[in-house]
Amino acid sequence: xAVTSEVQVEAQFEAFAEKKPVTSVVLDLMRxxxxxxxxxxxxIVMILTAAFADVxxxxxxxxxxxxxxxxxxxxxxxxxxxxxxxDMLARIIYGARTALFVGFTxxxxxxxxxxxxxxxxxxxxxxxxxxxxxxxxxxxxxxxxIMALAVVSIFGTGAQNVIIAxxxxxxxxxxxxxxxxxxxxxxVPYIDAAxxxxxxxxxxxxxHMVPNVMAPFLIMxxxxxxxxILLEASLSYLGLGVQEPTPAWGLMLQGGAEEYALSxxxxxxxxxxxxxxxxxxxxxxGDAVRDVLDPRMRSQ
Amino acid sequence: MYQYILKRIxxxxxxxxxxxxxxxxxxxxIPGDICELRLAGSGATFNQSSLDICRREVGIDQxxxxxxxxxxxxxxxxxxxxxxxxxxxxxxxxxxxFELSLMIAILATITATxxxxxxxxxxxxxxxxxxxxxxxxxxxxxxxxxxxxxGILIILGILFTxxxxxxxxxxxxxxxxxxxxxxxxxxNNLALLIWPALATGYRYSAVAARMTRSxxxxxxxxxxxxxxxxxxLVERLIIRRHSxxxxxxxxxxxxxxxxxxxxxxxxxxxxxxxxxxxGKLFVESVTNHDYAMTQALVMVVVSVFVFTNFIxxxxxxxxxxxxxxx
Numbered sequence: 001x002a003v004t005s006e007v008q009v010e011a012q013f014e015a016f017a018e019k020k021p022v023t024s025v026v027l028d029l030m031r032x033x034x035x036x037x038x039x040x041x042x043x044i045v046m047i048l049t050a051a052f053a054d055v056x057x058x059x060x061x062x063x064x065x066x067x068x069x070x071x072x073x074x075x076x077x078x079x080x081x082x083x084x085x086x087d088m089l090a091r092i093i094y095g096a097r098t099a100l101f102v103g104f105t106x107x108x109x110x111x112x113x114x115x116x117x118x119x120x121x122x123x124x125x126x127x128x129x130x131x132x133x134x135x136x137x138x139x140x141x142x143x144x145x146i147m148a149l150a151v152v153s154i155f156g157t158g159a160q161n162v163i164i165a166x167x168x169x170x171x172x173x174x175x176x177x178x179x180x181x182x183x184x185x186x187x188v189p190y191i192d193a194a195x196x197x198x199x200x201x202x203x204x205x206x207x208h209m210v211p212n213v214m215a216p217f218l219i220m221x222x223x224x225x226x227x228x229i230l231l232e233a234s235l236s237y238l239g240l241g242v243q244e245p246t247p248a249w250g251l252m253l254q255g256g257a258e259e260y261a262l263s264x265x266x267x268x269x270x271x272x273x274x275x276x277x278x279x280x281x282x283x284x285x286g287d288a289v290r291d292v293l294d295p296r297m298r299s300q
Numbered sequence: 301m302y303q304y305i306l307k308r309i310x311x312x313x314x315x316x317x318x319x320x321x322x323x324x325x326x327x328x329x330i331p332g333d334i335c336e337l338r339l340a341g342s343g344a345t346f347n348q349s350s351l352d353i354c355r356r357e358v359g360i361d362q363x364x365x366x367x368x369x370x371x372x373x374x375x376x377x378x379x380x381x382x383x384x385x386x387x388x389x390x391x392x393x394x395x396x397x398f399e400l401s402l403m404i405a406i407l408a409t410i411t412a413t414x415x416x417x418x419x420x421x422x423x424x425x426x427x428x429x430x431x432x433x434x435x436x437x438x439x440x441x442x443x444x445x446x447x448x449x450x451g452i453l454i455i456l457g458i459l460f461t462x463x464x465x466x467x468x469x470x471x472x473x474x475x476x477x478x479x480x481x482x483x484x485x486x487x488n489n490l491a492l493l494i495w496p497a498l499a500t501g502y503r504y505s506a507v508a509a510r511m512t513r514s515x516x517x518x519x520x521x522x523x524x525x526x527x528x529x530x531x532x533l534v535e536r537l538i539i540r541r542h543s544x545x546x547x548x549x550x551x552x553x554x555x556x557x558x559x560x561x562x563x564x565x566x567x568x569x570x571x572x573x574x575x576x577x578x579g580k581l582f583v584e585s586v587t588n589h590d591y592a593m594t595q596a597l598v599m600v601v602v603s604v605f606v607f608t609n610f611i612x613x614x615x616x617x618x619x620x621x622x623x624x625x626x
Contacts, residue, residue, distance in 0.1 A: 138318035141602045143561050153586045154329045230446055234568050237448050238583065253449060262459055262469050272449030280444035
């Protein structure tokens with residue numbers, strides 16, 4: 001199964017590699033995958049606003065201003081202000097930084113460790129594989145948020161520790177998916193050939209197997225980023241994630257969203273919208289990536 | 301079949317044992333212990349001797365390996381001991397909250413299934429029409445929306461409606477009545493618990509609806525559906541008897557697995573609605589360094605997960621004989 005999809009994926013890449021102007025390739029993708037393109041646009045806009053937050057944001061996100069507490073959305077403050085008079089729009093823009101930083105770092109680190117473990121487990125097989133599978137089962141049996149809670153209470157709160165907390169549960173999930181693709185690749189003759197040539201285990205794993213499981217790996221990574229953003233927001237909402245005064249979307253919902261529900265509903269609405277839109281964008285983009293990279297799913 | 305079930309049961313043991321080891325040592329890694337917290341919280345000045353007395357009292361003065369042995373013995377005999385924080389039996393503390401969490405989980409599952417299966421089916425039958433697009437937008441939004449934000453929005457909605465209706469914004473405190481014998485109690489429970497159930501259930505229904513849709517699309521392309529159409533069978537029967545029945549397999553799996561994760565996901569929802577359930581107890585016991593309680597809770601959640609997976613696997617094997625012989 002994986003062998004045939006391999007060929008198809010390569011054909012796909014070759015089609016992309018043909019000498020076509022970039023604009024026409026982009027236009028072609030937009031026509032064939034409108035939802036994916038919409039997701040990509042959301043993701044790109046989010047990355048740009050996060051990168052240029054200093055330029056885009058109208059106010060300082062952490063500057064309290066007691067003259068402007070609980071202002072309704074208007075010309076001066078487009079999305080209103082919170083109970084400390086901080087501008088909501090500025091906080092949401094800077095919050096994108098936190099969300100993306102946590103999302104990308106934990107998805108990349110967790111995915112990469114999972115990739116190495118999954119391929120290694122499939123390559124060595126036998127008892128090692130069995131042992132790894134059982135260990136992964138154990139980690140998978142812990143619901144994400146409970147695992148994250150335990151990690152946060154060991155290492156403490158703050159952005160770095162939230163990343164650790166989100167990374168750890170990702171590892172077994174990625175390892176399991178990668179392993180199942182790697183199992184099929186191990187049976188392919190070129191692995192035997194590499195072994196017959198006397199290549200080291202690490203060389204075979206890194207140079208011959210890892211590049212061939214890139215498709216499921218990339219699919220998992222794009223899915224993880226959205227999930228990581230959601231998890232970070234949940235942990236921050238529980239008070240176990242990013243701490244004040246760092247602007248983070250989950251934290252904005254915790255600080256006052258419920259107390260001021262009636263007098264200042266914008267405090268409860270806009271940060272949640274930001275989270276939803278971000279995860280929505282990454283999910284749409286991820287679905288498109290999966291469709292392109294995994295031909296078996298494409299027909300659906 | 302019996303052989304398969306036996307094999308699956310035996311496979312559960314290493315997972316549960318591993319989870320026990322993991323949670324036990326994870327808890328010991330958390331800096332500080334319950335006695336420091338308790339004595340510091342009481343405000344009194346404390347010295348080494350009072351710390352020692354307290355540690356002896358809750359049993360964390362013994363070597364780690366002895367504690368681990370006690371924990372394992374407790375697991376096997378279902379006697380988890382007493383909460384280190386409140387001093388009450390853990391089984392009692394968990395039992396009190398387990399029912400509430402379980403009720404929300406069940407309500408969420410029912411809501412999710414009732415929404416997901418018709419939506420997914422309609423979306424598959426009317427593929428690439430505006431109905432399909434609407435359902436897909438609904439499901440993608442459901443996966444993207446954090447459940448705690450949906451909870452906040454629900455509370456906001458209730459507050460605004462009551463303000464508009466009666467002039468006074470009012471959110472009834474959600475109290476669960478464990479006595480299900482009178483109609484009054486049942487109505488009370490359903491009317492109040494439906495909100496947290498909806499907040500957790502939306503994502504759940506979105507996942508299940510997506511699965512239903514893709515499974516239905518696959519089945520609708522099968523040869524036997526064409527045969528059924530060719531012999532002139534009514535479309536309603538084709539959908540209900542020939543397609544849905546065959547498409548249900550992956551949907552049941554997703555519903556089962558999501559149910560297992562629901563117990564954990566409730567942590568956030570309970571915080572939003574201020575419910576005294578398992579999730580809240582978990583957050584409290586972790587922050588209080590209540591080792592005994594946290595270990596017991598994690599084991600309960602993990603057991604629910606492992607057991608649900610077991611049921612799903614057995615159900616799968618029962619429906620699809622090929623799996624049994626692999």
